[in-house]
Amino acid sequence: MNNLEQRTQTIIEACVKEKETNPLAIFRHVAGQESVQIHGPEHHVLDGACLLTALRNAGMEFDLPELLSRLRQEGLQMPGAICGHW
Numbered sequence: 001m002n003n004l005e006q007r008t009q010t011i012i013e014a015c016v017k018e019k020e021t022n023p024l025a026i027f028r029h030v031a032g033q034e035s036v037q038i039h040g041p042e043h044h045v046l047d048g049a050c051l052l053t054a055l056r057n058a059g060m061e062f063d064l065p066e067l068l069s070r071l072r073q074e075g076l077q078m079p080g081a082i083c084g085h086w
Helices: 003-017 023-031 043-057 064-075
Strands: none
Touching (some): 003 064, 023 043
16 A cells, blocks of 8 residues: 555545534544645545535435545546646
């Protein structure tokens, strides 16, 4: 597992444990972890993961670990800095 994969795995693990319903609070908690670089390519996973986590914690029913895994797979395919060009 490379460094980016490890950082996104940290995001996923933190989100699965999270109980907060406010996506901004979730973002601050998860992004505040030492291994997460919010301006690194892992933010392609971080943003969506926080929103999905907030929805699940607010009562929407879906398989959070499954969707986070899918989000991670797709987010890791985006090249770094691509969002600044799109």
